[in-house]
Amino acid sequence: MLAVGCDGGHAGGILRLVQPLVQLDNVTLAFGANQVLDDVTLSLSDGGCVGVQGPNGSGKTTLLRVMATLQPVTAGLVTVLPLEENPRQEIGLVGHRAALNDLLTLRENLEFIAALRAIPSRDVERTLAATGLSPVASRRADRASQGMRRRTDLARASLMNPKLLLLDEPYNGLDDAAIGIVDRLITNTRDRGGAVVVVSHDPAVLARVTQRVISL
Amino acid sequence: MSLWKQAWIIAKTDLRVEGRSGEILWIVLPYGALALFLIPIATALPLKTLSDIGIGMYWVVVLLFGMFVTLRQSSQSSPQERDLMRLTLSDPAALFLGKSVASATLLGSFQLVMGPIAVAFFNPALPAQWWLLIPVSALLALAMAMTGTLVGFLVAGTRSSNALAPLLAAGLAFPSLVGASIATTKLSDSQSIVTPIALLLLVVAITAAIGMASSTLLEDQ
Amino acid sequence: MKTQRTLTWLTAVALAYGLFLAITSPADVVQGQFVRIFYVHVSTAWVAFAAFGVTLIGSLAWLGFKRPILDRTAAASAEIGVFFTGLAIMTGMIWGKPVWGTAWNWGDARLVSTAVMFFVYVGYLALRRAISNPIVRANRSAVLGSMAFLMVPAVYFSVNLWRTLHQGPTIRSDGASMDPAMLSAFLTNLAAFSLLFVVFLITRTRLELLAESVASAEASERHGLAEPDLEML
Numbered sequence: 001m002l003a004v005g006c007d008g009g010h011a012g013g014i015l016r017l018v019q020p021l022v023q024l025d026n027v028t029l030a031f032g033a034n035q036v037l038d039d040v041t042l043s044l045s046d047g048g049c050v051g052v053q054g055p056n057g058s059g060k061t062t063l064l065r066v067m068a069t070l071q072p073v074t075a076g077l078v079t080v081l082p083l084e085e086n087p088r089q090e091i092g093l094v095g096h097r098a099a100l101n102d103l104l105t106l107r108e109n110l111e112f113i114a115a116l117r118a119i120p121s122r123d124v125e126r127t128l129a130a131t132g133l134s135p136v137a138s139r140r141a142d143r144a145s146q147g148m149r150r151r152t153d154l155a156r157a158s159l160m161n162p163k164l165l166l167l168d169e170p171y172n173g174l175d176d177a178a179i180g181i182v183d184r185l186i187t188n189t190r191d192r193g194g195a196v197v198v199v200s201h202d203p204a205v206l207a208r209v210t211q212r213v214i215s216l
Numbered sequence: 217m218s219l220w221k222q223a224w225i226i227a228k229t230d231l232r233v234e235g236r237s238g239e240i241l242w243i244v245l246p247y248g249a250l251a252l253f254l255i256p257i258a259t260a261l262p263l264k265t266l267s268d269i270g271i272g273m274y275w276v277v278v279l280l281f282g283m284f285v286t287l288r289q290s291s292q293s294s295p296q297e298r299d300l301m302r303l304t305l306s307d308p309a310a311l312f313l314g315k316s317v318a319s320a321t322l323l324g325s326f327q328l329v330m331g332p333i334a335v336a337f338f339n340p341a342l343p344a345q346w347w348l349l350i351p352v353s354a355l356l357a358l359a360m361a362m363t364g365t366l367v368g369f370l371v372a373g374t375r376s377s378n379a380l381a382p383l384l385a386a387g388l389a390f391p392s393l394v395g396a397s398i399a400t401t402k403l404s405d406s407q408s409i410v411t412p413i414a415l416l417l418l419v420v421a422i423t424a425a426i427g428m429a430s431s432t433l434l435e436d437q
Numbered sequence: 438m439k440t441q442r443t444l445t446w447l448t449a450v451a452l453a454y455g456l457f458l459a460i461t462s463p464a465d466v467v468q469g470q471f472v473r474i475f476y477v478h479v480s481t482a483w484v485a486f487a488a489f490g491v492t493l494i495g496s497l498a499w500l501g502f503k504r505p506i507l508d509r510t511a512a513a514s515a516e517i518g519v520f521f522t523g524l525a526i527m528t529g530m531i532w533g534k535p536v537w538g539t540a541w542n543w544g545d546a547r548l549v550s551t552a553v554m555f556f557v558y559v560g561y562l563a564l565r566r567a568i569s570n571p572i573v574r575a576n577r578s579a580v581l582g583s584m585a586f587l588m589v590p591a592v593y594f595s596v597n598l599w600r601t602l603h604q605g606p607t608i609r610s611d612g613a614s615m616d617p618a619m620l621s622a623f624l625t626n627l628a629a630f631s632l633l634f635v636v637f638l639i640t641r642t643r644l645e646l647l648a649e650s651v652a653s654a655e656a657s658e659r660h661g662l663a664e665p666d667l668e669m670l
Contacts, residue, residue: 031570070299072436072572088303099296103236104229115225116304118217140236160304366584370577374567384564387557388584390550391591422587430580433500436573 019083020045021164021195022067027076029062036062037073042214049186049196051206054216060199061096063216064166067197068093081163089117092162092189096169098149102142106133106152109141113156123159131155131181146173151181158185163194170198171205183209219307226314230291231321237290240322244288248281248326249333256338263339270340271400277334278327278356279393283382285326286319286364295373298435308431312365316427319361327353343403352399352409355416359392360385362423369427369434391419441639448636451629458622465619471535476623478528480630481521482551486589488518488634489558496582499575505649506642508575511582513641515561517634522555546595554588561585 022044029037036059044050052060065071068091069080081087100109110124128134131151141149150173157165158181170182186196186209200206206213234240255273256266293301301311331353335342343349367385371377399412455476465472495511498504529548530540542548561581568574615623 065299068299068303070302086306089306091303093299093303095296095299097294097296099294099300101229101233101293101297103233103290108229108232112225112229113300113304116217116222366580370564370581371567374564376563376567380560380563380567383556384560384581387553387560388587390553390557391587394546394550394591394595419587423584426580426584433576434580436576 020079021048021081022197023077023079023082024066025077025079027066027073027078029059029066029071029073037066037216040076040216044195044197046193046195047190049190049198049210051210051213052197052199052216053201053203053206053213055201058216060216061168064093064168064197064199067091067164068166084163090163091166092157092160092164093166094153094157094168094170096172098141098153100141100149100152103140105138105140106144106148107137109152110156110159114159117160119159127155127159131158132177147175147178150174151178154178154181154185158188161192162189163192165189165194165196167196168199169201171200171202217306219310219313222305222307222310223313223317226311227317227321230315230318234288234290234318234322237288239288239290240285240326244281244284245326245329247284248277248330251277251281252330252334252337267339267341270334270338271342272397273338274330274334274340275393275396275400277330278323278353278396279360279389280382280386282323282326282357282360283364283385283389285322286361287368287381287385288322291315291319291368292372298372302435308435309428312362312369312427312431313424315368316358316362316365316424319365320358323357323361324354327357341404343400344406345403348403348409349400352396352413352416355413355420356392356396359395359416359419359423360389362420362427363388363392366423366427366430369430372434392416395419441636444632444639445636448629448632451625451632455622455626455629458625462618462622463616468536471532472619474528474532476626477630478525478532479623480626481528482525483627484630484634485518485521485525486593487631488514488521488638489554489586489589491638492518492558492561492582493586496579499579500583503575505571505575506646508571508578509642509645510638512562512565512578513638513645515558515582516641517637519555519558519562520637521630521634522551522558526551526555547592550588550592550595554592557585557588 020043022042024040024042027037027040028035040063042050052063054060062071066073066078067080069078069088070093081090084090100106101112104112107124107128110127111121113119114121114124125134128137131154133148133151133155136144136148139148141152144152150170154170165185167182167186171179174182186198189196196210198206198210203213252273261269302308305311334340364381364385367381367388370384371381374380395412395416398415399409402409402412459473459476462473462476464470468475491514492511495507495514499507499511526548529551533542533548534540561578564581565574565578568577
């Protein structure tokens with residue numbers, strides 16, 4: 001059994017009784033004969049940042065999807081953002097592949113989500129500027145570089161201001177400026193009282209940005 | 217945000233994407249028109265017979281090639297996009313509604329182009345009240361759009377989805393085809409088309425109900 | 438098991454008696470001896486409708502209660518329904534040739550719509566084969582099974598909607614339009630084929646359960662876990 005308690009609270013050793021933003025209790029997930037997650041227990045409170053590492057096929061991405069409430073589990077209890085009326089709307093998931101419509105421009109991809117969330121278009125422009133995408137925002141996603149596509153994904157996550165931010169290999173293929181965008185996104189989320197989970201195969205990255213690391 | 221507003225945003229975006237893709241305009245329409253040419257060549261039917269079956273052939277082309285409209289590539293989403301929609305929408309039924317409206321609009325446009333082509337080349341005897349076929353066509357478009365959208369959700373991520381989707385959609389669209397066919401026959405006989413209209417409305421209502429009710433269920437991959 | 442054996446014997450007896458009555462019942466005034474195919478044709482068609490009805494009920498029940506037996510039953514019933522639909526079409530064609538002068542009439546609404554219904558449920562089975570995740574498969578099959586059932590009333594009422602060669606309803610609300618001896622033969626065959634459906638359904642569902650248990654035991658063996666108990670019907 002893997003059990004990690006991670007209060008993610010502020011430094012200083014103050015004991016606080018908090019409702020965790022994410023609570024996984026003895027979570028098991030199997031796809032047929034394939035055991036993907038085996039008895040995982042973890043707790044994540046506001047302001048926390050947890051890293052998840054493991055070899056290929058160890059279930060890192062699946063664990064993120066479980067926490068995003070996108071993947072039902074075979075056994076165990078999953079509680080995510082229990083105090084929110086609509087938890088899914090407070091979750092931001094940035095996968096290792098950008099979730100963009102190739103025939104829309106980078107700006108239109110953001111505007112689409114902003115429209116669905118009733119986010120003003122001025123916020124879209126502000127986010128594009130903050131992520132350095134303004135000069136290329138009118139470019140179609142299928143004509144944008146991999147780095148631009150990743151930045152757009154990150155920009156969208158920033159735009160949505162999630163309480164729970166789930167990042168799957170966020171630093172892959174990014175230049176220094178884009179790495180700074182990811183770092184700011186993590187910091188802003190934590191400062192707002194949210195929580196972050198970062199999946200990475202790079203221990204150095206996890207050591208830099210997270211407080212604790214789970215190994216699958 | 218309300219279900220209807222989100223559905224509208226999704227429909228608008230879907231249509232914009234299709235406008236850039238050009239799949240319907242440059243591929244499906246020419247393919248459907250080609251089918252209308254191939255049938256007379258293959259069957260070598262007399263002109264009078266071709267004229268008699270002209271409207272029927274039109275409905276068949278609308279059914280079979282309309283499937284390509286509702287199941288078009290530009291409407292397909294990657295697993296990552298589907299996850300994003302699940303996290304963004306306040307009601308998953310908005311996705312079904314939005315995509316159905318977009319598909320119905322495209323199907324209606326498809327019929328608007330194919331109709332005159334069929335009339336021009338087959339010279340069918342149109343009923344006196346031929347304009348009543350317009351609401352019939354609109355209802356057919358809506359019924360097929362909803363059926364196709366639902367089928368698209370059913371086969372998403374499965375093996376052989378490219379072949380499986382048309383098989384399912386064409387079969388399930390049969391009641392809609394029956395409605396359109398009966399309406400045509402009754403109009404030609406100068407009879408009331410209330411029954412076939414009712415049938416089409418029933419198909420739309422039932423498909424809409426099933427599509428919206430099962431939206432959450434069909435999210436899981 | 439004992440109940441199933443008893444049921445199987447009962448079905449065999451019923452089918453034999455139905456066959457006897459079909460052979461010994463009077464010939465039809467118009468169709469002559471060819472009317473005897475009617476007893477099988479209509480019975481298989483009714484059983485097909487019933488089978489798809491069970492698929493509908495199983496599908497809706499799965500959506501409500503999420504018990505695996507419900508999904509298994511829905512799927513098994515759909516398979517049997519496809520089989521009986523094929524049988525109904527074939528016997529209909531055999532009957533149609535001498536009686537109508539043609540094995541297939543495109544103007545016959547019920548014939549054509551039955552054929553389309555056949556393909557719709559073939560599509561249902563194809564969808565199940567295309568999905569490996571059992572929960573996703575059950576969910577999607579349930580939705581399709583619910584929607585596909587629309588074909589059944591479409592087929593049944595097609596004779597009222599279209600100009601058609603097909604015979605109208607045999608048993609109507611104002612009474613049967615059939616000779617009592619023929620009615621007896623028909624009802625007996627209907628009951629016999631219904632029993633046959635039940636036997637098929639139980640057997641096929643058990644087979645599916647056994648197949649799942651074997652697959653699960655093999656998977657457990659590969660992962661070194663204890664073997665699960667076989668849950669028998």
